[in-house]
Amino acid sequence: MLLEMKNITKVYGSLVANDNINLTLNKGEILAVVGENGAGKSTLMKILYGLEKPTGGEIIIDGEKQNFKSPHDAMHHGIGMVQQHFMLFDTFTVAENIVYGKEPKKGSLFFNRNKAVEIVKELSEKYGLEIDPTLKVNECPVGLQQRVEILKVLYQDADIIIFDEPSAVLTPQEVSELIKTMKNLAAMGKSLIIVTHKLQEVMDVSDRVMIMRSGKFVKEMPTSETSIEEMSFLMVGRRIIDKEVKEQATTGKVLDIENLVLHGEGGKNVLDGLSMNVEAGEIVGIAGVSGNGQSELIECITGLKPFDGGEVRLLETDIKGKSVGQIREAGCACIPEDRYLYGCASKATLVETSIMAHYEKSELSSHGLLKDKAVKSFTQDLIDRYDVRTSGLSQKAGELSGGNIQKLIVAREIEQNSPLLIAAEPTRGVDIGAIEFIHNKLLEKRAKGDAVLLISSELSEIMTLSDRIYVIYEGKIAGEFRRGHVTEEQLGLLMMGGKADGSKEN
Amino acid sequence: MEAKKTNYFVNALKTIWDGIKQPVVATFLGLIVGAIVILIANISPDINVGILEVYAELFKGAFGSGYYIMASLTRATPIIFCAMATAFAWRAGYINIGVEGQMIVGALVATCIAVYMPGPGIVVILVSLLAGIVAGGLYALLAAWLNLNFGASLVIITLMMNYVANYFASYMVSFPIKDNTVTGITAQSMEIPADARLPRLVTGNTIHFGFILAILVTLFLLFIVKKTIFGYESKMSGLNPFFAIYGGVKRAKVMFLTMFLSGAVGALAGGVEVLGLKYRYIDNMLASGNYAWTGLQAALIANLNPVGMFFTSIFLAGLQQGGAALQRKVDLPLEISTIIQCSITLFVSVKFTWNLIKKKKMQKAIAEGGNK
Numbered sequence: 059m060l061l062e063m064k065n066i067t068k069v070y071g072s073l074v075a076n077d078n079i080n081l082t083l084n085k086g087e088i089l090a091v092v093g094e095n096g097a098g099k100s101t102l103m104k105i106l107y108g109l110e111k112p113t114g115g116e117i118i119i120d121g122e123k124q125n126f127k128s129p130h131d132a133m134h135h136g137i138g139m140v141q142q143h144f145m146l147f148d149t150f151t152v153a154e155n156i157v158y159g160k161e162p163k164k165g166s167l168f169f170n171r172n173k174a175v176e177i178v179k180e181l182s183e184k185y186g187l188e189i190d191p192t193l194k195v196n197e198c199p200v201g202l203q204q205r206v207e208i209l210k211v212l213y214q215d216a217d218i219i220i221f222d223e224p225s226a227v228l229t230p231q232e233v234s235e236l237i238k239t240m241k242n243l244a245a246m247g248k249s250l251i252i253v254t255h256k257l258q259e260v261m262d263v264s265d266r267v268m269i270m271r272s273g274k275f276v277k278e279m280p281t282s283e284t285s286i287e288e289m290s291f292l293m294v295g296r297r298i299i300d301k302e303v304k305e306q307a308t309t310g311k312v313l314d315i316e317n318l319v320l321h322g323e324g325g326k327n328v329l330d331g332l333s334m335n336v337e338a339g340e341i342v343g344i345a346g347v348s349g350n351g352q353s354e355l356i357e358c359i360t361g362l363k364p365f366d367g368g369e370v371r372l373l374e375t376d377i378k379g380k381s382v383g384q385i386r387e388a389g390c391a392c393i394p395e396d397r398y399l400y401g402c403a404s405k406a407t408l409v410e411t412s413i414m415a416h417y418e419k420s421e422l423s424s425h426g427l428l429k430d431k432a433v434k435s436f437t438q439d440l441i442d443r444y445d446v447r448t449s450g451l452s453q454k455a456g457e458l459s460g461g462n463i464q465k466l467i468v469a470r471e472i473e474q475n476s477p478l479l480i481a482a483e484p485t486r487g488v489d490i491g492a493i494e495f496i497h498n499k500l501l502e503k504r505a506k507g508d509a510v511l512l513i514s515s516e517l518s519e520i521m522t523l524s525d526r527i528y529v530i531y532e533g534k535i536a537g538e539f540r541r542g543h544v545t546e547e548q549l550g551l552l553m554m555g556g557k558a559d560g561s562k563e564n
Numbered sequence: 565m566e567a568k569k570t571n572y573f574v575n576a577l578k579t580i581w582d583g584i585k586q587p588v589v590a591t592f593l594g595l596i597v598g599a600i601v602i603l604i605a606n607i608s609p610d611i612n613v614g615i616l617e618v619y620a621e622l623f624k625g626a627f628g629s630g631y632y633i634m635a636s637l638t639r640a641t642p643i644i645f646c647a648m649a650t651a652f653a654w655r656a657g658y659i660n661i662g663v664e665g666q667m668i669v670g671a672l673v674a675t676c677i678a679v680y681m682p683g684p685g686i687v688v689i690l691v692s693l694l695a696g697i698v699a700g701g702l703y704a705l706l707a708a709w710l711n712l713n714f715g716a717s718l719v720i721i722t723l724m725m726n727y728v729a730n731y732f733a734s735y736m737v738s739f740p741i742k743d744n745t746v747t748g749i750t751a752q753s754m755e756i757p758a759d760a761r762l763p764r765l766v767t768g769n770t771i772h773f774g775f776i777l778a779i780l781v782t783l784f785l786l787f788i789v790k791k792t793i794f795g796y797e798s799k800m801s802g803l804n805p806f807f808a809i810y811g812g813v814k815r816a817k818v819m820f821l822t823m824f825l826s827g828a829v830g831a832l833a834g835g836v837e838v839l840g841l842k843y844r845y846i847d848n849m850l851a852s853g854n855y856a857w858t859g860l861q862a863a864l865i866a867n868l869n870p871v872g873m874f875f876t877s878i879f880l881a882g883l884q885q886g887g888a889a890l891q892r893k894v895d896l897p898l899e900i901s902t903i904i905q906c907s908i909t910l911f912v913s914v915k916f917t918w919n920l921i922k923k924k925k926m927q928k929a930i931a932e933g934g935n936k
Contacts, residue, residue, distance in 0.1 A: 394810060399806050405803050410800065413796075426792055
């Protein structure tokens with residue numbers, strides 16, 4: 059046995075994040091650690107990677123007891139981690155990024171750039187991870203950037219590689235590449251731990267799976283002896299019901315965009331004559347690799363960014379030149395793509411977080427004064443009805459877990475009761491239970507006859523929820539489909555700029 | 565039940581302690597630094613006093629008797645205004661360090677009106693303070709406008725406008741409104757008539773009605789912060805401007821109103837100092853008094869909390885007052901108290917830096933994959 063974590067316990071104040079967890083890993087094995095957000099899997103990995111010290115328990119590698127004080131120590135003992143958020147220098151080359159921290163030298167002083175390129179070439183050949191070492195990182199697509207991260211870990215001679223939510227930012231094609239890579243690495247004798255809550259990937263790639271819930275160990279078994287249904291049941295502690303979305307008639311355009319143009323830097327249009335619409339009573343999904351104009355599209359519709367050409371109509375209002383407040387008033391609410399950038403202020407209390415864009419309503423304020431009791435009961439009501447786990451109204455937004463603050467933001471925006479709801483990455487990085495909850499809320503909104511514009515890099519989310527799907531590529535609509543008339547692979551191809559042969563409706 | 569109650573009590577104490585531990589520890593450390601400096605300054609053989617003796621004198625000089633307490637409160641008055649003025653802008657994320665300039669503009673305008681406007685005293689007082697407020701507010705607004713329209717850094721503009729205000733006031737009291745009734749070279753305005761002065765609160769003491777106004781301004785800020793939509797909007801703008809804009813908060817409106825209020829309160833500091841204590845504008849008197857900077861330090865130490873700033877301002881004023889007493893009684897330089905004051909501010913800001921360093925270190929460790 060290569061690695062053994064024995065009776066690991068980690069306590070933060072009154073919260074037990076890891077309760078007596080045991081984990082074992084063999085050479086050449088791929089272990090999936092799954093669980094909802096807050097189940098304690100990240101904490102466990104942080105302990106293994108030396109970022110956190112356990113309250114109790116021990117880590118044994120190759121039969122030797124270890125005491126990691128920092129990632130430094132962990133790395134020294136052959137543990138590497140491919141982070142979910144890449145830690146790369148954008149303007150440096152692939153080779154420079156990979157050798158960073160352990161550079162080949164010319165003499166004892168100067169950085170040997172040519173040697174670095176050579177090393178990276180060798181490395182990429184050895185592990186079958188093709189890459190051009192001289193490319194700048196910001197010229198690489200996300201999938202390649204992840205490959206740089208993997209090579210970096212390999213360069214540092216890691217035998218145990220931890221992957222933290224590795225597929226979160228990838229397209230379906232990139233995911234299947236990644237799965238190949240991981241299997242290949244395992245075949246070459248590396249041991250992998252994959253932290254994820256995507257169960258299909260667990261089935262595809264892992265040899266063994268370990269399930270955690272609320273800081274506790276639930277079950278461990280060979281992947282071949284389990285199923286997605288069983289795993290999701292064990293993770294959540296109850297059955298997740300597959301969604302049946304009923305057909306429903308639409309009643310007129312709520313959002314109508316024609317030839318929308320937004321200039322970017324260097325003469326290239328970020329939005330390049332984009333046309334689309336959303337009708338009342340439907341969910342319209344926009345699928346695309348991030349960075350193809352989705353964020354800018356939202357910014358244009360919500361008034362955060364003035365656009366350069368075309369027309370955007372929200373019901374009867376032409377929103378060109380209107381302020382964010384005016385557009386909200388005209389009937390648009392928005393669950394923002396980045397909950398910590400636009401969705402909240404991490405030092406604001408839950409009350410302050412909840413009343414944003416609500417506070418001018420007469421129930422909550424009059425004559426410029428906030429009604430203290432009313433804003434508190436309003437917040438409490440959102441928290442109760444949307445199942446937000448908190449320790450009290452004066453808690454700070456930044457202290458809630460990602461899933462919980464997301465639920466509060468979703469609550470705030472849905473309760474605007476606006477004809478149009480923009481939901482951008484509404485479930486990014488939240489756990490299965492919260493995903494199910496948020497999806498149900500979006501469907502309720504649709505059932506009420508409102509329009510929902512869903513923007514997500516999660517294709518399965520788009521496919522389950524949307525009545526219609528647009529594919530966005532380089533600021534243009536590359537395809538439009540009705541529910542059930544397209545496969546994930548076809549969408550993936552269009553998202554990468556390919557053509558979906560013959561499958562295109564309309 | 566009993567146990568639960570004690571628990572609540574302990575928790576409440578813990579919350580309060582969490583809020584004030586940084587300033588308290590910083591004060592303690594500041595006093596230690598002061599002690600070291602005193603020891604060094606004390607080397608000369610003709611003065612020989614113990615540290616505790618020095619601090620006892622310092623305290624006596626600040627709050628040791630009714631007279632000294634009131635002298636400290638007099639000195640605290642403009643500092644309180646300046647702290648509030650700073651907080652108004654800073655909590656909304658607008659780093660206004662031009663409170664001194666706004667204070668000078670307010671003082672100058674108030675002086676001109678109080679000296680030259682005829683009419684009953686109460687009217688003159690009201691008009692001159694109000695005119696000062698408006699002038700100071702507009703002066704701050706100018707900085708906001710420059711920032712919004714030309715993207716000029718607010719910090720730099722407001723800082724530079726301090727000098728503009730001070731030199732302009734120098735010019736005014738050197739030529740147009742110079743007091744020519746006395747011979748001599750002092751650049752100062754005429755004295756304002758007796759009925760246009762703010763009343764003293766205690767006869768034979770310097771404390772004046774301005775202190776009451778300072779309390780009112782503190783309550784006003786507290787009210788804005790806790791109760792109003794504007795207070796909410798400006799706080800959110802300060803905590804995360806993107807969040808505020810996304811929620812429909814009008815950035816320009818909040819910025820202009822914030823800066824105007826900040827400048828207005830700063831100007832009131834100047835007007836009140838003239839009408840309540842100095843009775844004329846003397847060249848450079850506000851800049852050399854360091855009121856605005858002391859107020860800024862009070863705001864930093866109290867983390868922009870209105871009540872905290874009120875008491876911190878009094879504490880710092882006492883420190884300065886006591887420092888003057890030290891010079892008289894034990895022949896230690898006045899700068900001792902300045903050193904203590906600055907050390908405290910420094911130790912308060914250590915917290916921010918420390919957190920920052922910890923974060924940076926962690927990121928670096930991750931980026932390197934822990935290898936060297």
